[in-house]
Amino acid sequence: MTKKDDYVADWLRDVESHSKRFSVLFVQLGAAHHPVRTRLSELQAKHVTLNEYLTQSSEGEKKSSGLVVIHDVADLAGKRQRRMGETRAQVMADLDRGDRFLLVSESCRGAFPPVPGSSLIEDAKVINGPMVPNAARVDSQRLSGLPGYDPSNGIGRDELLRAILADSDSKLLAALEYVCWERFESPRSSLEILSAQDLVDLRSSGLVQLDDGLHAWTVEDCWKEFRIAVADAVSAMTAAPVGIEDIYRQLWEIERMLRMMIGSAARETGGNHWRKSLFSAAEQEALVESARRDTQPTASSVADLRDPLEWLTLTALFDLRINKQLGDLGVAKYFWPKLASDLVPIRNRIAHNRIPRTGDQDAVRKWHTIICRGSSPGRQSP
């Protein structure tokens, strides 16, 4: 065994010991820790794929299997909740028998779908892959602390960064895009902006590590290259992120509902002339110009537009409600500022074909429940 490999043996011993304390462990062994995957066979454990685990029921077996390593847990990411539930139910039954579990995934924890109640993935103790000790690193780059860094085999800095980011969940990529390109943060300050869940995922992916109890980037000394790799990874993402269809549909319904609510109030206030009474002359001209450029080249005034509200941006729509004193429209008044501040940035991201961030889906779903279902306390009868 080479010196460089010893740390993996130490890590495997830690895994064995953690499994006794925590019973269910989750580890992401993606590109940053790829060589470690082959060493898992050294664990005194039963090694199975997820499919094998679920089909080879251990029901009736009375003896504990000890440590069970399930190797392709990433298969549950993006799957329907039932599969997660089946797996958890089986794991819980086997825990009672004395089994312990190591859930090995190429994907980070954030890539797994949320479930209503107890979650196998969220409840598992996250452990991180090993880092190469300083003495065994091939060069002085911080990234060389990751076992996957192997320039002699063609996996240098740029290749490894690309591979790690290619493994990353879309929400994590969106978070990286935000700190690296939208906020243009320094490595240190960006760590204060990222959410706790993002930091958990960044640690398990190898991009962040704990240094004296504080988070630190493993890419701090190649931040410029990392930003470029993030930009490339985000641009290269062409598959629709999980949940985008729900976000899009619910946003569409919320916006239609808001336009309808504001339109109804405007009609009540302005009667048949509401189109003209609602907008100043300059605003009318701008609306007509928008319509002419798009679908109604012959339109000459707002009176020619079926619904001029449809030519307003969401922000302009919110402003209109306030400026024209159209009232709260059945939504509690203190919800309006939250509604606008939550929805406008998400709507803009989706409208510009960008990647939704962690929390976007939950926020849209929340407002959809309040605005569109109408039975929630926040949405009062107009």
Add this chain to the structure above:
Amino acid sequence: MRVYELAAELEVTTRRLIDHLRARGIAAHSTATDISRENVLKVRGDPPISDRRRRGLDAGQRLRGTSALSELLLTDTLPSLNSWQANPVPAPTTPDLLKNVRRLEVVYPAFRRHREALSLLGSQVVYATCISNNKGAESGLALVRFSGAIESAFGMTREVLFYYTPHRDLQFRDFKGARVALRSLNREVTPDLIFMCSEDERLDIKLDDWSKLEFTAIPLSPHLDEDPLSVISLIRDHIFARDLFYETSPVKGNRFFGRKTLLQSLRDDLNHQRVPALFGLRKSGKTSVLYQLAEELETPSTVTVLIDLESLPSPPDDPTPDLIADLKTKLQLQLKAKKQRTREIAELGNQPSIVEFKNALQGLLHRLSDDDVQVVLMLDEIEYLTPSDRVDIEEGDMPRIAQLLGALRSLVQENDNFTFMLSGLTSAITESGRLYGRPNPLFSWAKTHYLAPLLPEEADELARSTGGRMGIELTDGALESLYEASGGHAYLYRNFASFVVSSLPLDVYRRRIERSDVLRQSIPWRRSIAGNIEEMLAHLERYYPVEHILLDILRESPQDFAEISRAEERAFNHLIQLGLVMEENNEIQLNTILQIS
């Protein structure tokens, strides 16, 4: 130089040397650990023995054949033998017991050595017997009462089983046999800890592999060091290595704490055929309450069926066929265990309609009522039937779920020996007038209970009792700080306690958590748990949207919150009941756990 070589040179036991090395901060995992030259010199060059002797020679004085260094080691790392003898157990005098002890010593000579070592520690054998299996092999059982000092240090309160097996190649069935023997003893015995003795060379490894957190088997070598303090080291190494605070799965029995009032209310509801519905945050302990309730309801004439809905399909897929099949299977199993016939539901076809299922259950309940048998059904994780984050549960197209719940309600109303309860995250299922396009059968009918955070006294009981079983004492200040930091949330409280325990040294003989220990770990723990808290809040956002917004408002503009909370009375009440906000001195405050996120 290896540990065993240095031990031989210094004429001390390897165990004692390892203790000494650890106390000096020198890593020593086993007798084969290589000790650096520098550390060997340090140990050889320890201060003159005579200086140390004056401070605590009594420690070693009563030991037979101990060298000067071993006496030194005792004073450095171990309380004296005299200390462990405090509050001794009187030696047995009953002729029957003495006869049984002698018999066990004949079958297992190691038992004599163990008994003598225990006796030097003020501890005595209080029961002994041999039991034969069907092949004539004899296992030995002895119950030991440890001295008051040992019990106090390691959180023991009852006799402990010492189990002797004749098998040189220990098998899992022997381990299970010991557990069976433990359960069969008609005495108050420590339920989660035994000593197991076998000639098997791999005894340590095997027991380590088979032991679980809630049941520890300490390997007892037949050739245990004659030094009685090696028994103490053995207990310490195994009891201190346990972390009983960390829980992965629901708890019941002696691992369940508090909730006495809630459990009483739920029992009353079920006894009076009211349908209780229990709601609480993620990881607040709902399933544990159901497990505990099922255990408390257990009588020969009560059949409790607990269904976890997580493995069933969920809307938009129809879960009712799978749910009915699951109900049928589990009900049959439970009834058979109570020696009851199940003909009415056994004769149901493979995919019965809801009406067929209801009629079959009706017939079964009628017959069971003649024998005074009660049936209680518990549906856990109700959101899998009503995923309000994904479908419109008021008007969505899944009428069979409403129909099935309606059938269960009818069965409760028509039979005095059946009721059911449900639990989940959100109370929407009992508060909404409509369910999947129909009148909601549970609306204003099921009785809602919320699982609030643990009360301070419940949390204290949990920490003291669990800590005690790991040989840990917690001061009042430590308990206060644990509660303040975790807001009394059951999972977070245990998690934080576990985090603090993991920071305690293992190479001491008295473990105590002070307020300062808790405070020192507070920030790293918060950092480690922040992701989980965010996940909990994401669940809140999914299932309690208005409440989530109220929390944001309370955080961002607390001055506006009082007025808003009056307007959103129901949502505000949810926040209070779930323990997320508290009203103190007319001031509304966020639970501490929300300040972590």
